[in-house]
Amino acid sequence: EKGGYDTYMLKEIYEQPQALTNTLIGRLHDETGEVNLDISLDPASFKRISIVACGTAYYASLVGEYLIEQLARIPVEVDVASEYRYRSPLVNENTLVIVVSQSGETIDTLEALKEAKKYGAKTLGVINAKGSSMTREVDDVLYIHAGPEIGVASTKAYTSMVSAMLLLALWLGRARGSLNAEKGAELLAAVRELPRLVEEALAPERVENITRIAEKYHQARDYLFLGRGVNAPTAFEGALKLKEISYIHAEAYASGEMKHGPIALIDEHLPVVVVATDSFLLEKTISNIQEVRARSGKVIAVVSDGDTEAARHADDVIFVPRADEMVSPVVNAVAMQLLAYHTATALNRDVDKPRNLAKSVTVE
Ligand code: F6R
Numbered sequence: 001e002k003g004g005y006d007t008y009m010l011k012e013i014y015e016q017p018q019a020l021t022n023t024l025i026g027r028l029h030d031e032t033g034e035v036n037l038d039i040s041l042d043p044a045s046f047k048r049i050s051i052v053a054c055g056t057a058y059y060a061s062l063v064g065e066y067l068i069e070q071l072a073r074i075p076v077e078v079d080v081a082s083e084y085r086y087r088s089p090l091v092n093e094n095t096l097v098i099v100v101s102q103s104g105e106t107i108d109t110l111e112a113l114k115e116a117k118k119y120g121a122k123t124l125g126v127i128n129a130k131g132s133s134m135t136r137e138v139d140d141v142l143y144i145h146a147g148p149e150i151g152v153a154s155t156k157a158y159t160s161m162v163s164a165m166l167l168l169a170l171w172l173g174r175a176r177g178s179l180n181a182e183k184g185a186e187l188l189a190a191v192r193e194l195p196r197l198v199e200e201a202l203a204p205e206r207v208e209n210i211t212r213i214a215e216k217y218h219q220a221r222d223y224l225f226l227g228r229g230v231n232a233p234t235a236f237e238g239a240l241k242l243k244e245i246s247y248i249h250a251e252a253y254a255s256g257e258m259k260h261g262p263i264a265l266i267d268e269h270l271p272v273v274v275v276a277t278d279s280f281l282l283e284k285t286i287s288n289i290q291e292v293r294a295r296s297g298k299v300i301a302v303v304s305d306g307d308t309e310a311a312r313h314a315d316d317v318i319f320v321p322r323a324d325e326m327v328s329p330v331v332n333a334v335a336m337q338l339l340a341y342h343t344a345t346a347l348n349r350d351v352d353k354p355r356n357l358a359k360s361v362t363v364e
Pocket of ligand 1: 240
């Protein structure tokens with residue numbers, strides 16, 4: 001049942017190229033740069049978007065916020081469902097509320113959805129589980145088609161959710177005229193590359209390198225994760241994965257926030273994972289790396305293949321396949337999953353059944 005893998009989580013990590021293929025299949029039209037999502041909602045019929053989710057799905061939603069705002073120029077807010085449901089949310093028929101969920105059963109997200117419907121919001125679910133409770137409450141569903149996820153720590157559902165967010169941002173951007181056909185086609189080509197890039201990110205020599213780094217730092221008491229822009233959520237997700245399955249305390253910040261407080265944590269015992277892949281802001285990230293090093297922190301940099309400048313400043317480097325910045329959160333997430341997985345394994349943790357956690361949180 002685990003297909004020869006030690007754990008469901010590892011099996012699901014390696015299923016990602018196939019899961020992503022399934023997320024994308026039939027939805028991309030190269031000639032026109034359009035995406036076909038079979039959504040009946042009129043993309044011109046709302047003025048703002050609220051995305052509501054929990055945990056890993058919340059981090060996928062933060063990537064969605066960035067992508068939709070950049071590509072479709074619609075204001076987007078992202079909320080934690082447990083907060084949203086009790087906040088008398090300011091939504092009406094001009095708002096699209098998107099719920100993002102692997103299980104489709106998370107009680108906070110389900111209740112938040114019902115709350116939004118009371119105010120007349122249009123609703124869309126970005127959901128994995130077919131026929132789940134949320135799919136029956138929303139106006140429209142964009143299935144992520146990741147397949148069943150059994151490991152408690154979400155892996156393939158996350159990368160499929162982020163890919164679904166890319167599709168949604170492209171669809172909205174094209175339909176609302178903020179994304180021209182040329183740029184649309186370029187991004188669509190980058191999205192189409194994702195299954196191949198993730199396959200490459202799982203190459204044995206890359207996994208060996210990450211395993212070595214995980215073992216080197218597995219005794220650390222704390223970890224810090226930094227990333228910015230579309231990859232700030234990659235840092236948040238990396239910290240969550242590490243906490244969930246290794247029980248190492250981990251914090252994550254948007255890189256620019258470091259000097260506003262968390263920099264006080266840095267000493268020679270603190271590994272700091274910095275997402276430093278190709279970006280229009282890479283220079284600034286390299287400055288952050290230097291700031292961490294100047295305080296004796298140990299930098300584990302996630303760097304695009306061939307980027308010697310970013311790599312030069314780090315103690316350890318995780319090279320990942322080079323990707324368009326907009327799609328890079330999907331590729332970078334794989335490095336985060338592997339780092340968490342091999343750290344947990346070095347600590348002999350039961351990764352498929354982490355303590356205190358349930359796969360689906362259906363009670364409040
Ligand atoms: C993290 C994890 C949880 C879930 C969260 C939402 O690895 O699995 O944080 O992401 O409980 O679950 P869904 O997506 O089913 O609503």
